Amino acid sequence: MYQELRLHGHLNDTIEYYASVASSNLHQHYFYEQEGDTLRFFSPGNELVLKDNRLEHRGNGGTFCEYMFGVEQPLSDMAKAEVRNRLVLYGATYRDDHELVFTDQTDGSLGLDQVFLEGHAICNYFFFLTGPVAGRRSQQQRDIVRLLGKQLKRSPHVGTGDDSELVSELVRLIGPRSALYLIKLVHKPHKAYAELFSRLYFANKAIGDTDFDQLQALAQDLDIDRYQQERIRIDVMYRHPDNRRIVDEYKNILIDCNRRGRIRSADNARLTRLKTLSVRNKIPSALFFTLDEMLRDDRMQHEVDKEDYLTETRQILEGILLHEADIDAGITNEDMLRLLEAKKQASENRDHAFEQMLLETG
16 A cells, blocks of 8 residues: 655646655655745655746656657667657666666756657656665666666556556555655646547548638647647547557558568558558548658668559558458459459469469468
C-alpha cells in the first residue's frame, strides 16, 4: 500500500498542472510552495520550478510523454509495438554509436513552448525520485533507467492521462523507502483543438468545409500556431482504428526495408497496394508522406520488375497477404480486369513470371 498527495491548478490561461507525491512511507507532507507566479516542487536534492513561462529543474529525473505520430524517434522504438512513450533523462546523451551516456550535468531550464514543441503537443510529464537512488547524478540517472525506464517507455497510462494507474505501477517499482514526485503539464488550447478535431473527424472520417471553418476559428481564438495544428491533426487521424491498421502495416514494411538497406519488389508492391487501399478507405496521404520522410533512405536499393504488367500484378497479389494484418484488401472487379489484362500480356510475351507469382501467392 502507498499514500499519495495531489495538487491541481492552473499556471495561467494556457497551462494546467497536476502534481503528485507518492510513497509507501510518506512522511513529507510539504512538497511544493508558491510565491506569486512562481510554483516550486521539491524534495531533498531535487526541484522543479515553473515561472515566467519557463521550467527550471535541478537534481535527478527527467520528462516523458506519449509519442505523437510522425515525431522523430529511434528506429528501435518505432520497431517495437509495445513502446508507446518518449523518455528523456536529464544529463543523458547518445554517442555516435547510439550508446546512451549519463553525465552529472542534470540541471537546466527550457521554455514551456519548447516543452510542448519537442514533446507532446498536449500533455507532458516531469518526475524525480528520492530514496532508491544515491551517489553522483550520473549514477542516480542510471539507477532510474534500471528501475523505471522500461515501464515509462511502455505504460499505456501515459497516453490516457490516468495518473492514478501510472503512479500505482511506478511506486511498486521503486521500493518502500522511496518517493515519486510526478508533475503533469497540460496545454489547454491544444487539448481543446484536439478534442474538437477528433469529434469532427471521427464522425465522418473527413473534415468538411463547415468543420474546417470551425477549427480555424478555434485555432485563431486560442492562438494556436499552424505547425501545432498540423501535428495534432495528423496524430488524431492516425488514431482512427481503420487508419491505424493500414498505416502501421506500411510503417512495419518500411522499417524492415530500412534495416535491410533495400526495398524488394514484393515490399514495393505491398507499399503501393496499401496506398491504393488508403484512397479507397479515405485515409489522408499525409500519414504515408510522414513515414516516407522518416524511413525512406535515398541510399536504399530498389528492386523493380522488368515489365509494368508484372509490377501491377504483384501489387494486387501482395495485397491478399495484407489480410494477415486484419486489413480489408479484397480484390475488386477493377483488380480482376487488371489481372486478366496482365495475363494476356504475359501470354503474348511468353512470360512465365505471371504464373510464378500466382503460385507463390498460393
